[in-house]
Amino acid sequence: MKLQPFGQIPALDDDGFIIYESRAICQYLCDKAGAAGNKIFPTDLKKRAIVQQMISVEVSHYNPAVSGLTTETVFKKLFYNAEPDPAKVKEHRENVEKCLDVYDKILANQPYLCGQEFT
DSSP states (O other), rough: OSSSSOSSSOOEEEETTTESSSHHHHHHHHHHHHHTTTTOOOOOOHHHHHHHHHHHIIIIIIHHHHHHIIIIIIIIHHHHOOOOOOOHHHHHHHHHHHHHHHHHHHHHTBBTTTTOOOO
16 A cells, blocks of 8 residues: 555566556656667657557557456456356457457557557
């Protein structure tokens, strides 16, 4: 609770600066690395927009599908002694596959999801 008010991980203590939530931590670390001369997060407007777009895809499409599938196939049994709902498993699996298909199409033309350089 000291580092993260919800009592969860991740949380980062950077010399007394506390930040939590994975995406906020990643953005902070990218900006910090950029200030030190290591450009992980692009400064070019269009390249930066593509990175933000892929972050949005992860938040809006990939994460809900994977979280739903994991909840149905792992957490229900583990924490609730309940059986997975086959219809929900099918739906979440299809959504994961859709996301992975999109990622595959992007990666067929470039080495990284956001372009030619690691971001």
